[in-house]
Amino acid sequence: MSAWPPALAPLAVRVRAYVEAALADRPEPEPFDSLAVAIHRAQRALDPVLAALAEGEPSDALGIPAVPVALFKDLPVGTVSSDEDAAVVFRTSGTTGGGRGSHRLRSTELYDLGAQGFHRRCVPDAPREVVALLHDPAIAPDSSLSHMVAGFGRVRWALRPAGLDHEALDAWVREATGPLYVAATAFALADWLQHGPPVLPAGSVVMVTGGFKGRTVALSDEAMYALAQERLQPERLVTEYGMTELSSQLWGRPGQPYRAPRWLRVVAVDPATGRPRAAGERGQLRFIDLCNLDGTLVIDTMDEGVVGADGEVTLLGRLEGSEVRGCSLTMEDVWASR
Amino acid sequence: MLADDGRRVGEPLRAAVRAWRDAAVAEGPPRVAHGLSPQGWAAVWQAAFDALSDEALDAAWQRAGSPYEEATMVVARTVLTAPLEWCALWWGVGTQVRLKVPREAGGLGPWLEEQATRFGLPLQVVTDPEAVQGPLVVAMGRDATIDALAEALPASTRFVGFGHRFSVSWARTEAGLRATAADVAMHDTRGCLSPVAVFSDHPQAAAILAEAMAEAQARWPRGELVDHELALLRQRRALARVVGSVAEGEGWAVHTVPVGRFQPVSAPRLAVLHPATHAELGVALAPYLEHLSSVGTDSDDPLPGRVVPCGQLQRPVLARQHDGIDWVAVAVGADRSG
Numbered sequence: 001m002s003a004w005p006p007a008l009a010p011l012a013v014r015v016r017a018y019v020e021a022a023l024a025d026r027p028e029p030e031p032f033d034s035l036a037v038a039i040h041r042a043q044r045a046l047d048p049v050l051a052a053l054a055e056g057e058p059s060d061a062l063g064i065p066a067v068p069v070a071l072f073k074d075l076p077v078g079t080v081s082s083d084e085d086a087a088v089v090f091r092t093s094g095t096t097g098g099g100r101g102s103h104r105l106r107s108t109e110l111y112d113l114g115a116q117g118f119h120r121r122c123v124p125d126a127p128r129e130v131v132a133l134l135h136d137p138a139i140a141p142d143s144s145l146s147h148m149v150a151g152f153g154r155v156r157w158a159l160r161p162a163g164l165d166h167e168a169l170d171a172w173v174r175e176a177t178g179p180l181y182v183a184a185t186a187f188a189l190a191d192w193l194q195h196g197p198p199v200l201p202a203g204s205v206v207m208v209t210g211g212f213k214g215r216t217v218a219l220s221d222e223a224m225y226a227l228a229q230e231r232l233q234p235e236r237l238v239t240e241y242g243m244t245e246l247s248s249q250l251w252g253r254p255g256q257p258y259r260a261p262r263w264l265r266v267v268a269v270d271p272a273t274g275r276p277r278a279a280g281e282r283g284q285l286r287f288i289d290l291c292n293l294d295g296t297l298v299i300d301t302m303d304e305g306v307v308g309a310d311g312e313v314t315l316l317g318r319l320e321g322s323e324v325r326g327c328s329l330t331m332e333d334v335w336a337s338r
Numbered sequence: 339m340l341a342d343d344g345r346r347v348g349e350p351l352r353a354a355v356r357a358w359r360d361a362a363v364a365e366g367p368p369r370v371a372h373g374l375s376p377q378g379w380a381a382v383w384q385a386a387f388d389a390l391s392d393e394a395l396d397a398a399w400q401r402a403g404s405p406y407e408e409a410t411m412v413v414a415r416t417v418l419t420a421p422l423e424w425c426a427l428w429w430g431v432g433t434q435v436r437l438k439v440p441r442e443a444g445g446l447g448p449w450l451e452e453q454a455t456r457f458g459l460p461l462q463v464v465t466d467p468e469a470v471q472g473p474l475v476v477a478m479g480r481d482a483t484i485d486a487l488a489e490a491l492p493a494s495t496r497f498v499g500f501g502h503r504f505s506v507s508w509a510r511t512e513a514g515l516r517a518t519a520a521d522v523a524m525h526d527t528r529g530c531l532s533p534v535a536v537f538s539d540h541p542q543a544a545a546i547l548a549e550a551m552a553e554a555q556a557r558w559p560r561g562e563l564v565d566h567e568l569a570l571l572r573q574r575r576a577l578a579r580v581v582g583s584v585a586e587g588e589g590w591a592v593h594t595v596p597v598g599r600f601q602p603v604s605a606p607r608l609a610v611l612h613p614a615t616h617a618e619l620g621v622a623l624a625p626y627l628e629h630l631s632s633v634g635t636d637s638d639d640p641l642p643g644r645v646v647p648c649g650q651l652q653r654p655v656l657a658r659q660h661d662g663i664d665w666v667a668v669a670v671g672a673d674r675s676g
Contacts, residue, residue: 048580049580052579052580053576053579053580067576068569068572068573068576068577070573070577071573071576071577071580074577074599075577075580075581271565271566271568271569271572272563272568272572274572284565284569300569300572300573302566302569302573304565318566319564319565319566319569320564320565320566321563321564321565321566321567
C-alpha cells in the first residue's frame with residue numbers, strides 16, 4: 001500500500017520512474033517540467049502555504065512559486081500538515097537563528113532512492129565501513145544527514161551529546177582492517193583534525209558537508225581540506241551540499257563545482273525579483289527537487305552561486321551582505337542571547 | 339585657554355565644536371559608504387546635527403564633572419553617525435578622542451580626522467585593535483563584540499558597551515502613523531532606533547501607513563540594497579502573503595501580520611504592521627525586552643524602554659538614556675569623581 005494519499009501516489013510512481021531512469025542513464029520517461037508542474041498542482045491543493053504564494057497557473061518549473069527557506073521556521077510548509085501525519089520529521093539545526101524548520105515526510109522511499117543512488121554514482125566504490133562524525137540517528141532521528149549516512153554502510157557514530165568522541169574515533173581508525181568512509185560536517189571534522197587524528201587506512205574516503213554558520217570557530221574550506229589531506233591522508237576527499245528542506249543532494253570535490261542529479265534542477269535567480277539569471281551569472285540559489293513530494297518542490301536558499309550551462313553549481317557562500325548593515329538587531333543576536 | 343599639557347580646554351574648544359558643527363551642516367554630508375540615497379543621507383546628517391544645538395551642547399557640557407583625559411570609541415562597520423555626538427561632547431570637555439574604526443570600512447573616521455585637523459579638535463583615528471585602551475572605552479556593535487571587549491579590557495579601564503537593539507512604534511492616531519513612516523524610512527530601517535514593527539489599534543492603519551511610506555519614498559528615496567536584503571524582503575513578503583497582507587510600491591512595503599508573529603528584526607523600508615491592543619503589544623515585546631531600545635508613540639499608555647513621540651525615534655535628543663545609560667554623564671565625566 002502506498003504511503004501517499006491518492007493525489008500524490010501516482011506522482012510518487014512517476015518520480016520513482018524518473019529517478020531510476022536518471023540513475024540508469026536512460027532517457028527521462030517524461031519532461032522534467034511537466035512532472036514538476038503536476039507535482040506543484042497536487043502540492044498546492046494540499047499545502048495552504050504554497051496555495052497562498054501561488055499566482056496563476058505555471059507552464060513550466062520556473063513558473064512555480066519558490067518557498068523561501070526561512071519560511072520553514074515560521075510555517076508548516078509542505079503537504080504533511082502535522083508531525084503526527086509524518087513517518088519521519090527532519091529538522092534544521094537552528095544555527096542560523098529563528099528556531100528550527102521541519103521537513104515532514106510520509107515516506108523516505110524517494111529520499112533514499114535518490115540520495116543513495118546519486119551517492120553511489122558520485123562516490124563509486126566507496127568503502128562500506130563508515131565512521132560518522134555525526135549523531136546516531138537513534139538519538140537524533142530528526143537529522144536528515146544522519147539518515148542519509150546511515151544508508152552508506154555499517155556506520156559507527158562518533159558525535160555524542162557532549163561533543164565528538166575523539167578516543168573512540170582514533171581507536172576505530174587504528175583498529176580498522178580495511179578502508180574507511182569518514183562522513184563529517186565541516187565543523188566536526190575541523191574539531192577532529194585539531195586533535196591530531198591518526199592516518200586513515202589506504203583507500204579511505206572523507207566526505208565533508210556544511211559550513212561554519214553560527215559557529216565561533218571557523219576554518220576556510222581550503223585550509224580544512226589541506227589539513228584533512230595532510231593529517232588523514234584519504235585516497236579521496238569529496239564534498240556534499242544538502243539541506244534539511246530538500247530530499248536530494250549535490251556532490252563535488254574540493255575546489256570543483258557541485259554536480260546535481262537530473263531530478264534536482266538548480267537555478268541562480270535575481271535576489272530582487274526571483275527571476276532566473278542566465279547560465280554562468282551569479283545569483284541566489286533556487287532548488288527544484290522532484291523528490292520533495294511531501295515537502296515543497298521549489299525552495300529559495302539564502303546562498304549565492306553560479307550555475308553553469310551544464311548544470312554544475314559553484315557555491316559562493318551566503319548572499320552578499322548577510323553580515324548586518326546598520327545597528328539594528330538580527331535574529332542571530334536574539335537567539336544567541338537565549 | 340591651555341591646560342598644563344598643552345591641550346586646549348574650555349570655551350575655545352567649545353567654540354571650535356560649534357564651528358565644526360556649523361560647517362558640517364552648511365557643507366553637507368561627506369561622501370562615505372552608507373547605502374542610503376543622497377536625500378536619505380542628507381536627512382540623516384541633518385537629524386544628527388539638529389541634536390547638537392547650542393542649548394543642548396551647553397546643557398551637556400555644564401554637567402562636566404571630572405572629564406576623562408582620553409577616551410576611545412570602538413565603532414563597528416555598522417555604525418554610522420553615532421561618533422558625531424560623542425566626539426562633540428568629549429571635545430567640549432577637553433577629552434582627547436581616539437576613534438577605532440574597521441580597517442576596511444572607516445565610516446566617518448577619515449572625515450572626522452580631517453575636520454579635527456581643520457578645527458583644532460583633539461582626535462586620533464586608528465584601525466589597530468591594540469589601540470583600544472585607556473581610562474574610558476566606549477563601543478558599539480554586536481553583542482558578541484561587546485562581550486569580547488568587556489572581557490579583554492583591564493579592570494582599570496571603564497568600559498561602556500552598546501550592543502544591537504531594536505525599536506518599535508505604538509501608534510494609535512493617523513498623525514502618529516504618518517510620523518512613524520518617517521521613522522521607518524530614515525536610515526532605511528537599518529538603525530537601532532528604526533521601528534522594526536508598528537503596533538496599532540487604528541482601523542485604517544494599513545492604508546495610512548502605506549500612503550505615508552509612499553510619501554517618505556518620494557521625499558527620501560530608498561538607497562541601494564545588497565543581495566541579502568533583497569532576498570530578505572522577498573522572504574518577508576512571502577510570509578506576509580501567507581499570514582496577512584501586503585501593500586507595496588517602489589522602494590517601500592507595508593506588511594500587515596498578526597501580532598503573534600512579531601519578529602524584532604528589520605528589513606529595509608518595510609513597515610510591519612501588527613494590528614494589536616495595548617495588552618497584545620506588551621505580550622509581543624515581553625520575550626525581547628532586553629534588546630528593546632525605544633518605543634515611538636502618540637499615546638500616554640505605559641510602555642517599556644525609552645519612550646518618544648512618533649516621528650522622533652530617529653531624532654534622538656542629546657540628553658537621553660542610551661540603552662538605559664545616561665550616556666551624557668559618561669561622556670562628560672559627570673558620574674566620576676575627580
